Amino acid sequence: MATRSRRSVLRLFGEAGFGVLALQAVWSTVRFARAPVSYAPPMRRSLGEPGEYAAGTAVYVEDAGVFVLRDANGLRALSATCTHLGCTVRKNAGGDGFTCPCHGSRYDTEGNVIAGPAPASLSFLSLRVDKRGRLEVDLAAEVDAKQRCKVA
């Protein structure tokens, strides 16, 4: 009886031990495999001098994938990434908004979705002037459509 109970204690210990090992292996594997560092292009991209953008225009900047909109109150950066499935939208020939080439979603000049499968409007992104006086967009930071970057 004593032998028997000792054996079952040992068995329980062994099974518990291997259970813990299995959990450790899963946790460690997930930690190991999770992306540790980014080799993708940075989220903050330079858009050049503010003076390159004339008032009343929407200029596409390919390096950053944004439209830079300028009006009397300042500058804004509108993401060119369609909210449907991530294609890059194009400015309409008439300048009256944007259209996605993939599935035909249509946006007005303020990026509001007006037709097509897109579930949401295009987002505005954080724009600032850096120490050297150059425009910099942060693709990771969405901002309100009313927020503008003031430049001299």
Add this chain to the structure above:
Amino acid sequence: MRALLTRIRDSIFRVGWPEDDRKALLAMRSSIILHLHAPKVRPASLRFKATWALGFVSLVLTLSLVMTGIYLMFYYIPHPDAAWRSMKDLAFVVPFGVVTRNLHRWGAHAMVALVTLHMLRVFLSGGYKAPREANWVAGVGLWVLTLALSFTGYLLPWDQLAYWAVTVGSHMVASVPLIGKPTALLLLGDRSVGEAALLRFYVLHCVVLPCVLGGLVAFHIYRVRRDGGLVTSEHAPPEEPRLVPAWPHLVYRELVVTLIVVAVLLAVSFAFNAPLEPLADPGRTPNPAKAPWYFLGIQELAHYSAFWGGVFVPGAFVAGLCLLPYVDRGEAGIGRYWPPERMFACTAFVAIGLFFLVVTIIGTFFRGPAWALMWWPY
């Protein structure tokens, strides 16, 4: 609910916990892992001194190397521009990256040593003789494969150590008359160690050689069982049963050995970091440029003559090992270490082994810049 869990468990484990010998035998047959073992084994072959567990530890290391190798493949990029950087990523930013690489590196070194010792053990106990001749040759093949795997893996970090060790090694290959140069070209895919060589070594290391190794290991283990288990002396103590069930006696011992191996490997890998020298620079030969330690005996011999020392002696040694069971066919003294009946064979084999050990030690520790002999360890 409980019934459902029981049903699921029973569908996986057909036999419950093997409390008695009958259930143990059933379990041995039904489990995929367990059925690789013979259901019953001789008690003599369970003794630690019978094998020193060298073959089994080699198997555990092989499996551990496969596992850690797969982990490393998640981050490794086989290109000269990125390989070394991916090593640095493992060292600095990947969680458990350092220890994973250490486990792989130290496991590989240990494997070379243990497979060699395993071969020595089998020789000393006469395990290569009939009916185990073919399995001995398979074992020699596994030993060569182990060296080849280690050598191909050595290049992958693409640091100075890797680059120049492999450059030295491939020149040894190229020094073989007639077939040397074409073989080196086949191996490197270019005139010198570069982009093509790295990719080839990567594919050999991660796909080709492991597949060959897997097949040969299966053959090797299968033949151990088919050829009647381990060689043991017929003079077993009379009070012992002739056979005992493999569960728990063999399987439990294997489990414990596995845990010990993992514990030791982990401890070593936490304590010592694998080296990573500066990025490979074809314009800058380190002085001295040394091959991996297990080839330094050959490099030492190659110092005297590239062909005779670097190719002929090792080649003749491997050929001799393969022919051995078909030449040395005496049946006396099998199953005992260094028996009086096999005094000459064992002494000669150990002498050859010692010779390689001595030249390896000289090459590793007593050769300084320009391969000059040093009187103190370099």
Add this chain to the structure above:
Amino acid sequence: MTVPRWLHATFAVSLVLVIGMIGVAMMQESARPVTFEQRLVPALGVVDRCEGCHDAESHPGNALVLHPVERFGCTPCHGGQGLATTKQAAHERSPDWERPLYTPAEREAACGTCHLGQFVEGAPILSRGRAALADRSCAGCHEIPGYSLPDFPPQLDGLAAKVTPGWVRAWLRDPAALNSVHRMPTFTLSDEKREALVAFLFGVPGAALVPVEPGGDAERGRRAVSERRCATCHKIGERGGTTATDLGWAGAKLSPAWLYSYLLDTHRIRPLTRMPGFQLPPAEAADIVAFAAEQWVPDTAKPVWAADESPVHPELTDAGRTVFLESGCAGCHVVTGVDRGRTSVSLSTIGSRRIGDMPAAATGPLADLPAWIALKVVQPHAFDATAGAPAVMPAFSSVEPDEALAIGVALSSLRASPPPEEYRVRPAGAALPAGETGRLVTRFRCLTCHSIGGEGGSIARVPLDGEGSRVRGDWLIGFLQRPVTIRMDQAERMPVLGISADEAARLTAWIQDGLGDPRIAAVAPPGDPERGRQRFEALGCPSCHVVAGKGTMAGPVLDTAGDRLAPDYVIALLTIGPAVVPGGRHPATTYPPADASDLAAFILSLRAPVTP
């Protein structure tokens, strides 16, 4: 048969050990911060993780404004291991990493990997080293990118008519004993080889000399030397420049006919020299020769080289030619009939060598590659024990330690894998005028002292670029003929080159047309001179400038500034700042336009009294 208890115990212990070790590792990993972002500059191969600890925004100075971190990363300028995430691994040397953080000297060398050309603003050691590479004729023996075979070490044609054999023997033994300002390193030659070299050199004929016209007067000669400002370049006694040779013993060393002919037409005797092409009137030349014979002689009764005087051995001429070529003399010295060429190793990638790969110095470990090179220049034999063979290089014992380090910095910037072309900054180069004006610039050797487009000498502190916008043309024409001293704090003064009125006008036209500064333009109307005078004093200008006898001479005296300076330049200096006068020492203060125009009006009102 039962399972032994020790097996159970081993099982339990090893299982606990494995779980424990993995557990400890898991705790360590979860405590480690995750930094997902890193600094990538693909063009330079940069992957830097420095910003995990350091904030690029708080970089001191304007270095990051000129070199944005997105374009340059951190390690190209600072060295170290950018991939590392611990302080020790990132900053220090280890078996895994052999380039620790750059020392200040290595950092300047790093500037030089992109910035080519002699002057690199903000890198004084590098700039000095690049000037020294030319000055010390390093390219005479070594291939160095950007440096051609030097052409100003003396041409050795006609040596027999210039000096005595004893002088040459003593010179070859130890140049420093004969001349405090010399560029020649010390070669270790056997007596036979030296004798052969003398024989060879004395057999090479030179240009015909003119006999000295009698009637030279030493006192008039002394005045001529002073008025011509020979001391700007030449050391004379305890004073004078170090650009050209020490004239202290020139009267004893040089044959009078040679000196006389040289002063009459410098470039006829020696076409390759940094000295301007003087063409002194015969009487003045004779005066200077007389002065030299009287004053430029050793204090002792006989010169030190008198002990070496003995006839040359013409039979050794051929052996001497061999010595000349073997020792590398032909790398620096031009001798008619001898092909020039380099005898030593190329230094074009020396900056890629690691200090750990270099032979160790007998004096102990060295901090970095520049320090190694610096020691090699001064004491080439310091490495003989570890290098295996004695050094062939002559010792440049006259090189000061900081100049040696500067040479080390300049050479360390020569890397095997330089940055991509779009990162390299090349100087504009001196666009010299063609035709007659070009011949004048060459004849007067303007670029020995002045620089244009990053090329030329550094004796004149302010480059000639932009000079056409800074000064008035009428003033410049007068200055070239009769230079006056402007910067009292500078010892070197413009020599009196004997430029004629016609030549001065031609040079002035070139400077005004070709060397203008577009930033200097009319930006403000002239203001009120009286208010300017008050502001001048209130702002503390007299602490550097003298006006009407008040102030200090740290900056130029402004008493005649209105005659000299272009009005637009004065306003530009006060509003744009000292960028319009690179190399000048004006403080980096700018003034509001109102103040600037008043100050300018005051300064421009300062004019010399009109003499009838």
